[in-house]
Amino acid sequence: VMVESPPLTVKTACPQRAVLGTPFSLVISLTNHTSNLQEVVLSVVDVTGFVFAGERNGVVSVLPHTCTKLRYRMVPINTGMMPFPDFRLALSTATQPAGSSSLNLPLHSRQVYVYPQALPTIR
Numbered sequence: 001v002m003v004e005s006p007p008l009t010v011k012t013a014c015p016q017r018a019v020l021g022t023p024f025s026l027v028i029s030l031t032n033h034t035s036n037l038q039e040v041v042l043s044v045v046d047v048t049g050f051v052f053a054g055e056r057n058g059v060v061s062v063l064p065h066t067c068t069k070l071r072y073r074m075v076p077i078n079t080g081m082m083p084f085p086d087f088r089l090a091l092s093t094a095t096q097p098a099g100s101s102s103l104n105l106p107l108h109s110r111q112v113y114v115y116p117q118a119l120p121t122i123r
Contacts, residue, residue: 007034028070032062039092047085049078076114083111
């Protein structure tokens with residue numbers, strides 16, 4: 001059995017809670033662990049529950065041994081436990097052998113609880 005390290009890792013930075021109508025940031029970090037350029041095909045689908053700014057479709061180039069960050073500004077328009085848009089990431093077939101799998105966001109980074117209003121601060 002031959003075990004190999006993944007050529008690219010995906011990490012996210014996002015809040016666990018948000019407030020209806022209040023913008024917040026979601027950052028996806030792509031780290032290339034190889035000596036080769038990695039190209040990642042990006043598509044974002046199913047944006048119900050959020051209005052957001054950021055790249056929706058395209059190809060992102062990640063230089064060797066570097067980290068590239070995709071930044072999104074999100075505004076929730078519904079309350080309750082809301083799934084984030086479906087961020088689909090896959091290594092380009094030009095840079096990866098056939099049969100490669102897609103890159104998935106960590107499970108804890110796929111949803112946020114949206115409050116109808118800001119929580120009062122306790123003094």
